[in-house]
Amino acid sequence: MMGRGLLGIEDLDRDDIELILETAAHMKEVGERDVKKVPTLRGRTIINLFFESSTRTRTSFEIAGKRLSADVVNFSPSSSSLSKSESIIDTAKTLDAMDPDAVVVRHKVAGVPKRIADELEAPVINAGDGAHEHPTQALLDLMTVVEKKGRADGLTVTIVGDIAHSRVARSNIYAFTKMGAEVRVAGPPTMLPANVESLGVKAFGSLREAIDGADVVMALRIQRERLSGAIMPSVREYHATFGVDRAKLRFAKEDAIVMHPGPVNRGVELSHDLTDHRPSVILDQVRNGVALRMAVLYLLAGRPQPRPTEEEDS
Amino acid sequence: MMGRGLLGIEDLDRDDIELILETAAHMKEVGERDVKKVPTLRGRTIINLFFESSTRTRTSFEIAGKRLSADVVNFSPSSSSLSKSESIIDTAKTLDAMDPDAVVVRHKVAGVPKRIADELEAPVINAGDGAHEHPTQALLDLMTVVEKKGRADGLTVTIVGDIAHSRVARSNIYAFTKMGAEVRVAGPPTMLPANVESLGVKAFGSLREAIDGADVVMALRIQRERLSGAIMPSVREYHATFGVDRAKLRFAKEDAIVMHPGPVNRGVELSHDLTDHRPSVILDQVRNGVALRMAVLYLLAGRPQPRPTEEEDS
Amino acid sequence: MMGRGLLGIEDLDRDDIELILETAAHMKEVGERDVKKVPTLRGRTIINLFFESSTRTRTSFEIAGKRLSADVVNFSPSSSSLSKSESIIDTAKTLDAMDPDAVVVRHKVAGVPKRIADELEAPVINAGDGAHEHPTQALLDLMTVVEKKGRADGLTVTIVGDIAHSRVARSNIYAFTKMGAEVRVAGPPTMLPANVESLGVKAFGSLREAIDGADVVMALRIQRERLSGAIMPSVREYHATFGVDRAKLRFAKEDAIVMHPGPVNRGVELSHDLTDHRPSVILDQVRNGVALRMAVLYLLAGRPQPRPTEEEDS
Numbered sequence: 048m049m050g051r052g053l054l055g056i057e058d059l060d061r062d063d064i065e066l067i068l069e070t071a072a073h074m075k076e077v078g079e080r081d082v083k084k085v086p087t088l089r090g091r092t093i094i095n096l097f098f099e100s101s102t103r104t105r106t107s108f109e110i111a112g113k114r115l116s117a118d119v120v121n122f123s124p125s126s127s128s129l130s131k132s133e134s135i136i137d138t139a140k141t142l143d144a145m146d147p148d149a150v151v152v153r154h155k156v157a158g159v160p161k162r163i164a165d166e167l168e169a170p171v172i173n174a175g176d177g178a179h180e181h182p183t184q185a186l187l188d189l190m191t192v193v194e195k196k197g198r199a200d201g202l203t204v205t206i207v208g209d210i211a212h213s214r215v216a217r218s219n220i221y222a223f224t225k226m227g228a229e230v231r232v233a234g235p236p237t238m239l240p241a242n243v244e245s246l247g248v249k250a251f252g253s254l255r256e257a258i259d260g261a262d263v264v265m266a267l268r269i270q271r272e273r274l275s276g277a278i279m280p281s282v283r284e285y286h287a288t289f290g291v292d293r294a295k296l297r298f299a300k301e302d303a304i305v306m307h308p309g310p311v312n313r314g315v316e317l318s319h320d321l322t323d324h325r326p327s328v329i330l331d332q333v334r335n336g337v338a339l340r341m342a343v344l345y346l347l348a349g350r351p352q353p354r355p356t357e358e359e360d361s
Numbered sequence: 362m363m364g365r366g367l368l369g370i371e372d373l374d375r376d377d378i379e380l381i382l383e384t385a386a387h388m389k390e391v392g393e394r395d396v397k398k399v400p401t402l403r404g405r406t407i408i409n410l411f412f413e414s415s416t417r418t419r420t421s422f423e424i425a426g427k428r429l430s431a432d433v434v435n436f437s438p439s440s441s442s443l444s445k446s447e448s449i450i451d452t453a454k455t456l457d458a459m460d461p462d463a464v465v466v467r468h469k470v471a472g473v474p475k476r477i478a479d480e481l482e483a484p485v486i487n488a489g490d491g492a493h494e495h496p497t498q499a500l501l502d503l504m505t506v507v508e509k510k511g512r513a514d515g516l517t518v519t520i521v522g523d524i525a526h527s528r529v530a531r532s533n534i535y536a537f538t539k540m541g542a543e544v545r546v547a548g549p550p551t552m553l554p555a556n557v558e559s560l561g562v563k564a565f566g567s568l569r570e571a572i573d574g575a576d577v578v579m580a581l582r583i584q585r586e587r588l589s590g591a592i593m594p595s596v597r598e599y600h601a602t603f604g605v606d607r608a609k610l611r612f613a614k615e616d617a618i619v620m621h622p623g624p625v626n627r628g629v630e631l632s633h634d635l636t637d638h639r640p641s642v643i644l645d646q647v648r649n650g651v652a653l654r655m656a657v658l659y660l661l662a663g664r665p666q667p668r669p670t671e672e673e674d675s
Numbered sequence: 676m677m678g679r680g681l682l683g684i685e686d687l688d689r690d691d692i693e694l695i696l697e698t699a700a701h702m703k704e705v706g707e708r709d710v711k712k713v714p715t716l717r718g719r720t721i722i723n724l725f726f727e728s729s730t731r732t733r734t735s736f737e738i739a740g741k742r743l744s745a746d747v748v749n750f751s752p753s754s755s756s757l758s759k760s761e762s763i764i765d766t767a768k769t770l771d772a773m774d775p776d777a778v779v780v781r782h783k784v785a786g787v788p789k790r791i792a793d794e795l796e797a798p799v800i801n802a803g804d805g806a807h808e809h810p811t812q813a814l815l816d817l818m819t820v821v822e823k824k825g826r827a828d829g830l831t832v833t834i835v836g837d838i839a840h841s842r843v844a845r846s847n848i849y850a851f852t853k854m855g856a857e858v859r860v861a862g863p864p865t866m867l868p869a870n871v872e873s874l875g876v877k878a879f880g881s882l883r884e885a886i887d888g889a890d891v892v893m894a895l896r897i898q899r900e901r902l903s904g905a906i907m908p909s910v911r912e913y914h915a916t917f918g919v920d921r922a923k924l925r926f927a928k929e930d931a932i933v934m935h936p937g938p939v940n941r942g943v944e945l946s947h948d949l950t951d952h953r954p955s956v957i958l959d960q961v962r963n964g965v966a967l968r969m970a971v972l973y974l975l976a977g978r979p980q981p982r983p984t985e986e987e988d989s
Contacts, residue, residue: 081404082403082405083404083460084403084404089712090711090712091710091711092711092738092741092742102437102438106408106436106456106459107459110434110459113406113432113434114404114406118738118741118742120734120737120738120741122730124730137937137938138938140958141937141938141958143958144959144961145735145738145961145962145964145965146711146962309455310448310451310452311451313451322451330454330458331458333455333458333459336459395718396717396718396719397719397720397774398717398718416750416752417766420748420750420770421773423748424720424773427746428718428720624765624766625765636765644768644769644771644772645772648772651773
């Protein structure tokens with residue numbers, strides 16, 4: 048089981064992941080009904096505690112919670128007033144005293160959700176922390192692959208981009224290797240972490256080689272400011288070398304799918320054409336994101352939570 | 362019928378407008394109950410996608426959606442991160458993949474709601490786009506007039522202010538002319554569009570003449586920065602010439618009403634006295650706004666929406 | 676009774692306070708259920724009108740409203756666009772026309788909630804106005820004391836800090852004196868108002884004396900910028916003189932509790948140790964805050980509200 052929160056895919060075993068995916072498939076069916084709502088979390092409170100702004104992920108969690116009939120409260124402290132980590136923990140403990148049933152945390156610093164989880168009664172869901180993990184993104188990616196391919200086991204998954212600085216890459220590496228896929232990563236040398244093969248993946252300096260025979264090609268969002276410098280001087284050059292387009296895709300399996308966590312820098316990570324059309328499945332990822340987050344909220348906030356007793360030391 | 366959204370009054374015919382007004386009258390009755398809520402849109406999701414900040418209109422739509430038991434999600438991207446229209450469409454398509462039942466869009470550029478509507482499964486409601494249209498404002502104005510006067514047909518409606526730059530004026534011109542009213546517009550020459558009479562209205566350079574025998578006097582909000590310049594050098598001069606006060610109102614019909622979309626620049630578009638007292642009906646307009654938006658949401662989001670199928674090209 | 680709103684503790688009598696505390700105790704029991712929600716305010720609308728940002732208090736009211744099944748709408752106008760008080764009233768009247776059942780107001784200027792209340796149909800709850808009052812904070816403090824001590828009557832309550840600029844101090848002085856407690860205040864001379872003893876309290880320049888035999892020690896949050904100057908030159912010196920720590924606490928009653936409205940400047944108003952551990956009851960205050968605000972919302976928004984009639988002068 049997931050224990051008392053979802054901080055990273057690294058902590059999950061294959062059974063956890065399968066339970067989440069099965070639950071998510073059921074939740075997706077709810078989202079296709081005329082009345083897209085179940086009373087499962089009625090009377091439960093979910094707090095979206097986003098220290099880093101992310102309207103897309105926050106909206107996905109908010110819609111997920113509301114479709115489960117939870118009360119969802121958004122709390123986005125200005126980062127200026129909370130620069131010291133001490134304040135972060137105090138803020139989280141204050142919210143915890145309002146008895147939420149789950150707290151969804153995003154922060155630009157790796158490890159903050161874990162530090163918060165250590166102090167809280169409520170289960171904590173990591174919605175992205177620095178370059179560490181973004182577990183619900185990896186789970187929705189996995190869900191989408193399983194939906195399209197029937198399984199993850201035995202597939203070849205190529206992740207291309209700034210592997211070193213990407214929590215999406217990290218969580219997906221854990222998720223797909225745990226589920227039996229072969230994971231390859233590709234990117235410019237400055238964007239490949241030195242020890243990446245210790246995570247059980249194969250690293251490539253060439254997308255052409257990495258894509259060879261792949262079932263899934265996942266492009267990561269590039270921070271344009273990282274492209275300045277001698278090795279990869281321009282967006283144009285990045286696209287020529289590591290951008291996914293139909294020409295490069297010819298080396299993948301014929302039925303390969305293309306993924307991206309969004310938002311896409313069109314013409315950079317993906318050609319314009321691939322951003323909008325099959326075999327890219329970007330909007331399926333978004334749609335599955337709501338179902339997947341419903342599943343995670345259900346599994347974590349749906350069970351009776353222990354309440355701190357009156358006399359307990361605070 | 363309204364088709365798949367509400368982008369402007371220009372697209373509606375008289376039957377559409379009458380259906381909306383009848384529905385709004387019913388919704389207003391709901392708002393007067395002790396429990397101001399009906400289960401009509403339970404399990405439906407409404408997204409308020411406001412690229413331009415507008416707490417008043419956003420709040421009106423939010424309350425309207427909640428009184429219909431819909432889940433309402435506010436999404437206000439910072440305009441800086443979405444300066445390119447490409448991003449706007451991608452953002453909207455991402456939200457669409459979360460299966461909302463209606464998306465309410467405000468943007469400072471005319472035509473953006475239409476461009477978004479062309480790409481989305483969900484019906485789009487224009488909550489104001491540049492100087493183009495603000496259809497729900499015009500409909501709530503029409504609702505208020507019909508409530509006070511029993512009809513719009515045959516009435517004389519005088520709109521005064523910056524006609525050229527006002528989406529409220531444009532939508533109201535369409536709405537009242539379609540319903541059989543005589544519409545007059547008045548303002549300084551720089552604020553009257555050259556071709557305004559082609560919209561079926563009479564243009565006046567003098568408020569005194571335009572107001573003569575009017576049943577309804579509608580003042581528009583002035584952007585103070587537009588008043589600088591030779592022709593209309595000051596707020597004080599604007600008020601003297603085009604501000605509505607009791608002296609000028611004596612030329613209108615005895616039972617004329619005064620309207621304003623709010624917020625009023627007191628002592629500019631309206632005298633202080635008229636801002637707060639009859640015959641102005643400003644707060645009735647606001648109150649009817651909630652009922653009118655309930656009607657529009659009910660008509661657009663209340664019917665089963667087709668869902669994109671799994672295999673459809675995205 | 677509380678009349679048509681809750682603007683300050685000064686306006687309440689002992690019966691009002693006891694009714695609120697009894698109702699809050701019941702609401703707290705709701706918050707301890709598995710389904711933390713009652714249908715009491717279904718179909719009622721609560722608007723959080725926060726001119727001054729306060730995510731903690733706003734969140735507490737939002738959760739309180741949602742646990743009563745009310746629709747809660749957050750409205751936070753940028754203070755820049757509303758610098759003139761005229762606009763504030765117009766904004767409030769506009770929201771009032773949307774028929775809310777309660778409006779919760781925070782503003783940095785004392786008296787604004789009262790001015791708004793004078794104009795609105797809906798009951799107004801003051802969520803903090805300048806250095807005037809913060810009544811729900813004092814009531815939740817009182818609730819916490821009664822919960823821990825069985826009563827307020829006959830207790831000695833010491834409030835330490837910037838009494839002169841604190842709405843929390845002011846509201847608590849009213850609340851505890853009305854309930855029969857002896858209230859003492861302590862702080863540097865610049866932070867003690869000249870006429871403070873006219874409020875029925877004893878003033879001390881020394882925490883050591885003020886704390887002697889106290890049942891409750893309440894530290895206030897210090898604005899660090901107020902500490903610059905000759906009399907109290909540094910945070911360190913403030914803590915040495917007026918910060919509450921275990922050494923100073925030895926002069927209070929053995930079972931004394933320590934309170935703080937939060938957020939704590941750790942090591943300034945309270946020692947680090949006391950911030951996190953008994954006898955401080957800071958998180959109990961936060962938890963009781965939700966129950967207390969449920970009680971206030973229930974008492975004010977739960978009864979049928981008169982609606983303005985159609986023809987009434989606006």
